[in-house]
Structure formats: structure tokens, C-alpha cells
Amino acid sequence: MFKDATIDEINGSIELAWKAFHDYRKLSLKHRAAFMKAIAVEIDALGTSLIETAMKETNLPEARLMGERARTIFQLNSYADACEKADWLEARIDTAIPTKTPPKPDLRKMLVPLGPVVVFGASNFPFAYSTAGGDTACAFAAGCPVIVKAHPAHAQTSELVAGAILKAAEKCNMPKGIFTHIHSSGFEGGRALVTHTHVRAVGFTGSFIGGKALFDAANQRKEPIPVFSEMGSVNPVFLMPEKLKESAADIAKMYAGSITLSTGQFCTNPGLIIAVDGNDLNIFIDKLGEEIKNIAPGTMLHPGIAKLYNEKRISALAQKDVETVSVSSVAPKENQGTPTIATVHAHVFLDNPVLHQEIFGPYSLVIKCKDANEMLEVAKHLEGQLTSTLMATVNDVRENDELVEAVKNICGRFILNGVPTGVEVCLSMHHGGPFPATTDSRYSSVGADGIKRFARPVSFQNWANELLPDELKNENPLHIWRTVNNELTKDVIK
């Protein structure tokens, strides 16, 4: 529908972004924040046409899309507030001590923007992790121009949102090139974006294959650049003995909802459930199976995702010693994903890497362990995850210290007695995790700490106060928190 950008067009847009970078990074935090808030206003102003377009392109229901739009607007506004508040800048000041031998110079440090950022949007979040989603908002807050490659599965939605960003850019007098929206269907366009010398960071949400290819391309550049790929996760859930005995049926009910929410199309979908085999686990499995039977298949985001889900699901169920426990009793229509639960013994799971893979959709595998030691074995052999969950009483936690530590060690968010689906947008959220969940476990793609992905520190040594950026001036004109001579303070330096 939309014409692919040529390589020349891609290079041209990056050159423009590079020029814009030199103007944009000099704008005040207040000005950046105003731009971000203007984008939120323009997205809101798109009204029902945006929701209708997204419904057509993604098959997601209206309520979900309205919620996601509200979340996207909240992200833009709250990251704008965080941008202006400037905690993320990590301002540090050590004043001179001329009497020291050798004399200690005045040193002041803050984060500065990296340069133009390329964003690849996610198919499953057409607003919140796409064109004006978290990556774009964080890059703008950090002081970086953005080039978005539209996700082909919701290209029209992306066009509408891009239009809103450009409208806001014009209203706020942003430099030309602050934002570019391009379409590109093959890998060549993506490669051209990631390998251009003036692109300085990449945000990506999607498959392991796509995210890893970008990471590799970026590291093979003459000047490697950071790639923040969020690539999915099986989000293991550990059902601990005492908790399972207390409430097997309740947990099953809660998890049937989490596994099938949005037809399982969340990167935080619980794909593995681990427990000690026995009567309590049987009660859980029976109840989970019963619930799953009653949940109808849902239409997936696009035919490609539905096809992949069904192929991977069939392949997983066909693995040696995997037993299918329950399948939705309603037959799937075209492009629908069928809720499915299977079980396997831990020793089989440990020996078969196919069973460790994410199956993007409403599928979960229950791993039966012969004892607590085998649960620990499973925890130690799991790959990096966005989330891990313990369903546990206080005793369960206290009596399984080694397991608790092992589970914490593989994840970015550690949940107690809850479900992993549902990612709150706030500063204490970490949406990230050890490889292969992401390519950089040190950074979050949700919450205002995500701004730091697109910035780096610079120390100013011996600069006259009048020549320093406002963030570092003696009089603290922005009234921000700074660490001055090792103490956090908002005080003026005398």
C-alpha cells in the first residue's frame, strides 16, 4: 500500500536527522517537554479515526486500543515531566580544591544525547511501542531526533500517528528532520538505517531473529552503536508447594485469564509453569484445563503471526513426551489462535531446547518436577527473561532461598503472587532482562529510566559558570536535584 523508501531516501532522512540533532539538543528541557506534550495532544485529536484504522489493521478490540492510546498519551506526558525534572540527567558536581596537590579542578557531569535514533515498532502494540511509543518518547526526551520504520502490519495507523508527530513538530518550531517516518518491507532498508554512520542508537521490539540481526549489524559497524532489542520471553511461573496446596484452583483461574489475555499476544505472557508433581499440581492442571476449554480462540494480529503460532504450537505438542492437557473447545476460524495447555516432565524439558522457545500466543507448558531440587535445576537452566513469577507463601520463599535467588538472577521483573501480563508505566518498572529477553539487560523500555538509553555522560572540566549548561550552573536555575560534592541537593552553589 505504501511505497518502500529507497536507500537514497533513507540516507537523506538520516542526514536531515543529523542536522536536526545539532539544533534539537540545544533546546531546553522545557522546550523538549512541550514538544512531547504537543504530540500527545495531536494523537488525542486524531479521535475515532485512529482507533478505527488500528482495529482494521490489528484485529485488536476497540476497548484495548482505547486503553493503549491512553497509555501512549500517558507515556508522552509522564516522560515529558521526567525530562523536565531532569533526575535522569544525573547531574554531578565536584567543586575545585585549588589547595590540593595537584590542584583539584572543578568538574561537572551530565548526560547528553547520543544522536539520531532509529525505532522499529512492535506489531502487538500499534500505539504504545510503535510510532510515538516508549522508544520515540524516550529519544525525544533525551534530545535525539527519531526515524521510525513503520511496522508493515499497521502501516496506515503508523501514518496517522506520524502525521500527529509532524503536526506537533511544526507547532513547536522543531527543526526539520526531528522526525521521519518511512516504510520499508525488506531487511535491506532496516540494515541501511542501522548501519548509517549518523545513526547512534536503535530501539526495537519484536522477534528474536529480527532483534538479534539488528544487534549484530550494529556491532559490526566501524563504530558500533547500542541496540535495545526487546525480543520476547517465556516468563516462567514457579508454583511453590505451600501456596499450591492452599490455592491451586484460584491460581489456575487467574492464570487461564493471563495466558489468553489479548490472545496471548504479550511479551510478558506466562509460557512456562513449573511445580512439583503430585496431587496439588493435578488439581491446578485440571482446573486450568477446564478454564482453557471454555475460552474461545481469538483472531490474531495478522496472518503471519497466526500462522507462526499454529506451526510452533503444533511442533511443540509433537515433541517427544509432551502431553496435551487442554485445547479450547471452540474450533478456530481463519487467523485465530487456539488456547492450549500442555505438560512435560522436567527432565524432558531440560534436554529439549525446542521447549524453551517462546510460542507467541495463548499457549503455556506446565513442567512437572519430581522435587524441589528439580525445580531448582529448571530455574538454573532457563534463559534470560523479562519476568519471572513466584506463587508462594512467606514460608515458601524463606525455605527456598537458593531457588528464589536463581529465579531472580534470570529476570528483569520478579513478581510475587500475581501475573506477569500488565506492565505498569512508572519509574520503578523494569521492562527488560538478561539476554535473550533483550540485548542489554541494563536498560528498560518502559518508565522514564528508559530515557537513559539514548544518552551518555560528559564531564565539563574547569568551565566558567556562565558558559556551562543551565543544568550545571552554580545558581541551579532549573532547580533540579544534583549530587554536589557527594551529597544530593537542590541547593545553589556559593
Place this chain on the structure above:
Amino acid sequence: MFKDATIDEINGSIELAWKAFHDYRKLSLKHRAAFMKAIAVEIDALGTSLIETAMKETNLPEARLMGERARTIFQLNSYADACEKADWLEARIDTAIPTKTPPKPDLRKMLVPLGPVVVFGASNFPFAYSTAGGDTACAFAAGCPVIVKAHPAHAQTSELVAGAILKAAEKCNMPKGIFTHIHSSGFEGGRALVTHTHVRAVGFTGSFIGGKALFDAANQRKEPIPVFSEMGSVNPVFLMPEKLKESAADIAKMYAGSITLSTGQFCTNPGLIIAVDGNDLNIFIDKLGEEIKNIAPGTMLHPGIAKLYNEKRISALAQKDVETVSVSSVAPKENQGTPTIATVHAHVFLDNPVLHQEIFGPYSLVIKCKDANEMLEVAKHLEGQLTSTLMATVNDVRENDELVEAVKNICGRFILNGVPTGVEVCLSMHHGGPFPATTDSRYSSVGADGIKRFARPVSFQNWANELLPDELKNENPLHIWRTVNNELTKDVIK
């Protein structure tokens, strides 16, 4: 002299470090800090034997080594204080809002250690960037065991320091495997260290070839890990017109000292000096040449470095249109490096990548530009640097905004009217910079912010207060700064 570790021995030491990791990371910040301070005490207790050994191995003078030992002890003590103070943990808390739709869970985030860290020491800092240097201190503070590969040029010095660390480990009841010291002369040992599945980060200070090889090996692992290679820099100095007119001779004198300090063997050595051609620059060059003539060659760290310096220096001076301005009037003895200054016109520099390379030793190249625009061209074409310096009046800075921004954009530390040599150890120091100065411009290898290199965030969702780490408990038992519901505070949560 020392036997190379076998691959089996290397793997065994990593397994031990991995085991130690599970115990060490559970220790309190106080306990970690006590261990680090005990190392400082044990290093001090080595007394003159340490200095004498290092003098023999590195050819560095006694005063320099005593200063460096004091700096190493200061690093250990001040990073220990920072570890305990816990600002680096970035504790963030958002309390639950059960009345929200959907209910907002309690979320609390802090940094946790990555796992065993491998450190490759620097030849030019036998104490401060080697066995118990900044990387090791930061890793211990973060909660990570350390495996040090001794630098072969000061293997005996490294042995002594390793002994001090192990003594402190024993006194502080550290787990076995918290620290291992190995010798390995080929690349195979280094490769085995960096590619082992249980190694989770690498610190390196040295050549571009070595640092880049480790970076590539780490990124090609099944699970890539961060490599913090600090690989050197030419540290450009821009002499601005008004300042040059005011004080060409004084600047020349100051820079003659900086270029030849420690026989130029600093990663912050000023290797490029850029100015507009003309009478003021001629005064500067004449004075610099005069000074350099009077500075005697110094014995370099080891024969390999001396050989490389002389080869690179000869090759640079032989490049087309490079003019030798001044060479020390004292003939060099074996393994000495001769202070040398050359000049070249900017258009020649821009076209010849050989002239952009670091020449590790007392060498500097003056680049003559035909006007301010050509200075800007040079700034835009320089690679990433640890430092950049402006010698400038307030007017010079104000009238050359584009140049100032371009220079800031390529460096990690931006100095006004000073010399880049001399790296203060404090929180506001950024010792890092865009590639190829380092492999990760976002992190510093000097100052307590360097601790963050070896840690990653984990969010705890919905955990009972009694089960949370002390850092995140309601009562704030460690009395640390935390961001609670978006506000920095030390307050208790009620």
C-alpha cells in the same frame, strides 16, 4: 616467569567464581565495603617491596608509583563508601494504588550484580587500572566476583597485589572464588575467559586491537555480554584565536609538560593540537619546539611499547607533507621514547587516516587550519575521544558555538583552559567516550559511577515488605536515598 594457566584451570576458576557469586551478592553493602577497605589496608601493608617490584617491572619512577598506590587505595576506600551509600543502586519505589483500574501493584526497583567479571589490567597503570584497580573495585562494590588476568609486563607486581586481595578476602570471610589471579600470555586464555558462559562482564584497558577483539568475542557469544574496553585516544586540543593571541607562549609551555608527562604514556595524552595558521600559531609552535628540545627522552614501560612508539612515530613523520618541528636534543638510550612535535596542514590531515591514530608516547601533531571553518571540519571528522580541550576566552567560546558543540559531541570529558592529563577520581569524572575511545560511551571507568557497569536493574512486584531486600524495605533501614512515588527522599514509607 609465571606459568600460563591451562584452559582447564581457567574454566575451573570461573566455575568457582560463579559459585562465589551466589554467596557474595547476598552479603550486605556494609560487608562488601569492609572487604574493599581491607584490600586497601593489605596493599598498604605491602610497603616498599611493592614499589620496588613495580619500579623494576615498569621503569616508572618511585614518586609516580607512590602516587599511584595512594590513588589505588583512595579508589578502593571511596568506592567502598559509595557502595555503602547506595546512590548507585538507583532505588525506586512506587507504592500500590489498589483503587486504580486495573489496580496498580507495588513496584520496587534496584540494581543487582551481573555475575563474575573478568579484568584485563593496563600496562601503564600497574596499580590503579590493574589487579586491584578501578575495574576490580567497581565489580566488588557491585557484588561481583573478579578474575584478573595479570598484565605480563608487571606480572610480579600483580602477584603481590593479588596476594593482598586474597589476604583481605580471608580476613573478611569472603567465599572461595571471590577473586582469582591468573597468568596467560596468548590470546587463547583471554578468549576462554571472555567466552565462558558464567562470565558476565569484562573490563579492559589497553590497545584498540586487544579491546576490540574482546568486544567482538563477547558479542559473538550465544549470550552476548558487556565489554568495557578503554582503548585510547588522541585527545585533541583546540587553540582558539583570541586565547592564542593572548598567551601562545604560556600554552606552549604548559603543553610541553603535558605531552611529555610520564614519557607520554597516558591515555589522556594530548596527541593533536588544532589552530588557525598564522603568526600566533607560529609563536606557539616555536615555543613548544624549544621546550620539547630541552626535555630528555624517558625509558618506556617495556621494550614492546618503546618499539611500537618508535615505529609509529617514524611512520607518522614519514607521511606526505608532515613536517617535523622539534625532537628532543638528547639522544635516546635503549627503550626510551623521544619527545617529538610535528605539523601538518588540515587538508592533509583530513585525507590521511594514519595521522588520526594514537601514537602512545611523547608525541603531538599540530594541525594548521586555514580558517575557523577548517577547524570545524577537523572537529567534525575526528573519531570518538576520551577528552577534548578548548584553549579559549569567553568570547572564543561564544563566537564559535558550532565548533564547541562539535567538539563536545566527540568526547567524554570537555576541558576548558587546562590539560587533559590528570584524571581526578570523583563522582563527576567521566573517563570514557564515544567509540573508538571506548566500546561503551555510556559508562565511566573512573569514579563511583563505574560501579553501574557491573549491575542491572530488577523490579520487585507485589513483594511482602519482610521479603524485600533491605534497600527497598518500607522502613529504609539503610537510610539511603530512594525515589519514592517520583520524589527523591530518605523517608520511611508508611
